Structures are given as structure tokens and as C-alpha cells.
Amino acid sequence: MKKWKDPLLLLLGIGVSNIGGWIYLIALNLIVLDEWESPMAVVMLYVLKPGAALLTNGWAGSVIDRVNKRNLMAFLDFFRAVLIAGLPFLSTGWWMYAVVLFINMGSAIFYPASMTYITNLIPAGNRQRFNALRGLIGSGAFLIGPGVAGLMFMMGTPTIALYLNALALLLSGVITLFLPKLEEGERTYTSGTKWEVVKSDWMVVWSFSRRRAYVMVLYVLFTAMLVMTAVIDSLEAAFSKEVLYLSDSTYGYLVSIAGGGFVLGSLLNTAFSHKLKHMTLMGAGSVVVSLGYIVYACSYDFVTIAIGFALLSFALAFATTGFETFYQEHIPVDIMGRVGSLYGLLEGVLVILLTVVIGIGAEAWSIRGAVAGGSILMLLLTLVLYFCLKKNSWEKQLKNIQNVIINKKHTHTRGFEDEVDSGSVLGQMGRTDEQGRSEL
Structure with a gap:
């Protein structure tokens, strides 16, 4: 059981983050639709995700392979939490789309960083089972997240749901900091x-x-x-x-x-x-x-x-x-x-x-x-x-x-x-x- 302590801690952080992600997605769609009263305004949110990948993926790998992955993952959780917490104050202007773009850029960096960290943390013989458990947690978040979002809407407004997502990301970042700081391997030789x-x-x-x-x-x-x-x-x-x-x-x-x-x-x-x-x-x-x-x-x-x-x-x-x-x-x-x-x-x-x-x-x-x-x-x-x-x-x-x-x-x-x-x-x-x- 001891050898699974860190993997289970990592799964806990992933689960909390995934549930928060579904709450954020539903809440943001409703806020934009209510504010702009245009389906095209909602479509723009989905265009921002691949757009963020275009802006980050050309250079993100160079950063990921040269920094401590655990610290990078925690930083990205905190970074996105702060931006999401600020979204309710920007919902009336185009600045909101700029903030959402930066949130998506953080997510675009987080995925390859987490895959590299998982590969270092989990022994080869346990990776398939870990990935299966990760998928199970993701599917659970798919069911739990929208339900929690609906409960938040009944109790208040979509804005409360955004704050809940920010809190979930903060918690995920704190959990990540309790994970081991793994060896980074050999240094990468660069110049210029x-x-x-x-x-x-x-x-x-x-x-x-x-x-x-x-x-x-x-x-x-x-x-x-x-x-x-x-x-x-x-x-x-x-x-x-x-x-x-x-x-x-x-x-x-x-x-x-x-x-x-x-x-x-x-x-x-x-x-x-x-x-x-x-x-x-x-x-x-x-x-x-x-x-x-x-x-x-x-x-x-x-x-x-x-x-x-x-x-x-x-x-x-x-x-x-x-x-x-x-x-x-x-x-x-x-x-x-x-x-x-x-x-x-x-x-x-x-x-x-x-x-x-x-x-x-x-x-x-x-x-x-x-x-x-x-x-x-x-x-x-x-x-x-x-x-x-x-x-x-x-x-x-x-x-x-x-x-x-x-x-x-x-x-x-x-x-x-x-x-x-x-x-x-x-x-x-x-x-x-x-x-x-x-x-x-």
C-alpha cells in the first residue's frame, strides 16, 4: 500500500481538478450566454482551446523538459485558480476572452507536464492500471461535476460555481506540492x-x-x-x-x-x-x-x-x-x-x-x-x-x-x-x- 501512497495522492489531485473543470465549463457557458445572448459568443469559448494550443505548444515542451514537473504542475494550478477567480469581474467585456485564453494556455502546458511526471513517478508495470484509474476518476468527474454545478446554480449563481472551481484548483495545487520532487535526469545541453x-x-x-x-x-x-x-x-x-x-x-x-x-x-x-x-x-x-x-x-x-x-x-x-x-x-x-x-x-x-x-x-x-x-x-x-x-x-x-x-x-x-x-x-x-x- 505504501508504494501506492504517492500515486493515490496524485489521483486525488487529478480528481479534484477534473470536477472543478466541469463546474467551470458549465458555469462559464451560462455566464457568457446570459451576458451576450448569442450562441456565437459561446462558440468562441471553444475556439480558444485549440487557439491556446497554437500559442503555447511550440515552446512549452522546451520549458517542461527543463524544470521541476511537480512545481510546474502546482504553479499552473495556482495560476489558473487566480484567473478563474477573477473572471466574474470581467464578464461584461472582451477582456474575459483574453483571460480564458490564458487559462487554456495553462491547461495546454499542464497535460504534457503531468504525463511526464506520471511516467517518472509510476513504475512501468503499474502504468496501465494507473491510467485506467485515472480514466475512472475522469468519468466520475464527468458525472459529479455537472451535478455540483447544478446544485450551485440552485443555491446562487454561476459566479459561485466559478469560485468553487478556483477553490478546487487551489486544493489540487496544494495536494501536488505534497508529491515527491522527482529527479530531473541528465541536464539538457543548450546554448544561444x-x-x-x-x-x-x-x-x-x-x-x-x-x-x-x-x-x-x-x-x-x-x-x-x-x-x-x-x-x-x-x-x-x-x-x-x-x-x-x-x-x-x-x-x-x-x-x-x-x-x-x-x-x-x-x-x-x-x-x-x-x-x-x-x-x-x-x-x-x-x-x-x-x-x-x-x-x-x-x-x-x-x-x-x-x-x-x-x-x-x-x-x-x-x-x-x-x-x-x-x-x-x-x-x-x-x-x-x-x-x-x-x-x-x-x-x-x-x-x-x-x-x-x-x-x-x-x-x-x-x-x-x-x-x-x-x-x-x-x-x-x-x-x-x-x-x-x-x-x-x-x-x-x-x-x-x-x-x-x-x-x-x-x-x-x-x-x-x-x-x-x-x-x-x-x-x-x-x-x-x-x-x-x-x-x-
Whole structure:
């Protein structure tokens, strides 16, 4: 039980933060809609999330891999808490969108930082179970958060809910500070201006991507599936109300069914995590998610769309656990922040572009046609991912990478940068960026 003390403490912080996140999302939507009385004003909030990724992910990885992750996570919790607490005073002007953008930028940095910290904290044999528990907590927050938000609205106003979210983030930050300050590993050699450091880090990621192309192909294929879920979900409300003519309350039931499916999937995933391979979860889970979207796109009544929602959310719990474990097992921890951030930048660009494309398709063609087209594209992507994962040659290559990562840890090499050609920028650098390595 002692070895799980720190992981359970980390899960507690994640759970508190996730519940607060759902309260914040619902409260902010209602505040903006009441203030501006325009659905477009609410849509702008969702555009800010990928926009924040575009502004931060190009350089965030360079920071993440050079600072103490625990302190960075706690700082980001406190930073977002202060900004959220200030939102009620800015709800009448465009300044509110600027503050929300900074909140989203903090969240964009937090995710890759937390993934790197988790990889360092959790032994390889326990990561899949930890990720399953993390998914279970996320699904619980999906059900608890909106309920708490509704209770806050009954007792007062959405503003109170925002303050509650700020308090949740403060508590999460305090919990994070009780976690161990892990070793940062070998120093990263850099020189020149900060722009040169960032550019050299891009070269590290590019070199890794070329040398380990099979890993990154799998990574990109799964990320493309996640992008398609976000793109199709942008038409979810319009499809439910304008195509199937569901009422607001019936649409609310659909959201609850999706949450229930995710909870059930997370429970089973946690129970059988020791028996399931993460590659199987990642491949088969992705295909079932896309099949759920196909059922959703072809539905003509509440029952069929409910089946589609339950199926896709159930499978998503398995797929995301498999992907997170894959990410932790096959990306070297010393460059994990940079890889996650730069590929997150690609994800943000794709979300924005494809959301615009599917929106235009819904206007020019039909909402059902746009949703069906997106679902078919997702199915094709996940089938390619599945068959790639089934090939023995890929499995052997991935095992070889794991062995390389393990050997590098035992031999105390300087990190992945040593694999870059000696004639490259990194090979010519000769001093350590002490300021980049300093703790927050």
C-alpha cells in the first residue's frame, strides 16, 4: 500500500481538478450566454482551446523538459485558480476572452507536464492500471461535476460555481506540492538565445520522429482519431436537436448516457487492466469508438443514438488508457514534454481546420451528411491503426525501442540528444542552460 501512497495522492489531485473543470465549463457557458445572448459568443469559448494550443505548444515542451514537473504542475494550478477567480469581474467585456485564453494556455502546458511526471513517478508495470484509474476518476468527474454545478446554480449563481472551481484548483495545487520532487535526469545541453533553444528542441523531436517513424505513425493515427471525435462533437447538439428533433431534456439524457458508458468502460478497464495489453486497447478500442460514431451518424431516433453514444464512450475509456500507456512506454521521458507539445500543436491545427471544414459541409450539404462523412473518415483511420498494430514487425520494433529506453536509463547517458548527429546543432552545443533548469 505504501508504494501506492504517492500515486493515490496524485489521483486525488487529478480528481479534484477534473470536477472543478466541469463546474467551470458549465458555469462559464451560462455566464457568457446570459451576458451576450448569442450562441456565437459561446462558440468562441471553444475556439480558444485549440487557439491556446497554437500559442503555447511550440515552446512549452522546451520549458517542461527543463524544470521541476511537480512545481510546474502546482504553479499552473495556482495560476489558473487566480484567473478563474477573477473572471466574474470581467464578464461584461472582451477582456474575459483574453483571460480564458490564458487559462487554456495553462491547461495546454499542464497535460504534457503531468504525463511526464506520471511516467517518472509510476513504475512501468503499474502504468496501465494507473491510467485506467485515472480514466475512472475522469468519468466520475464527468458525472459529479455537472451535478455540483447544478446544485450551485440552485443555491446562487454561476459566479459561485466559478469560485468553487478556483477553490478546487487551489486544493489540487496544494495536494501536488505534497508529491515527491522527482529527479530531473541528465541536464539538457543548450546554448544561444531562447529562440535557438526552442529551434534546437524542434530538431530533437524531428530527429526522434525520423528515427522512430513507426512509433510516431501510430501516435499520429490515434491523435487523428481524437481530432475527429472533437470535430464531430462540434455538431453534436445541432444533430440531436435539428436532425432528430430532440428536446433539451432528452439531449441532456444523451449526455448522461454517454457519461454512464464511460464510467462502465472505466470500471471494467480498471478491473481487467492487468490482463489486457495496451496495444490491444489502443487498436481495438479505437475501432469500436468509430463504430459508435457510425451508429450515431445513422440514427433516426433516441434509442439508436443512445446506443451509439453509449458504445463510443464505453470504448473510449479503453482506447485512451491504451494510448496513454503506449505514450509512456515508447517515448523517452527526457524528451516527452517536447514531443507531446509539438504534436499537440499539430493536433490543434487539425482541430481548427477540420472543424471549419465540417461546419461548411453541414451548411452546404447537411448536418447528417457532415457527421456521416466525418465518422467514415474516422473509421478508415482507426482500421489503419488497428492493422498496423496487429503486424508482428511493428511489435518487435516497439519492443526494441523500449529496450533502448531502459538501457539508456541504466547507463546514465545524457539523454536522447546524444543520438542526434554530431554535426547537428545539438552536437555543437557546449554549455548547460542553467536558467532553463532552475525550478519554478
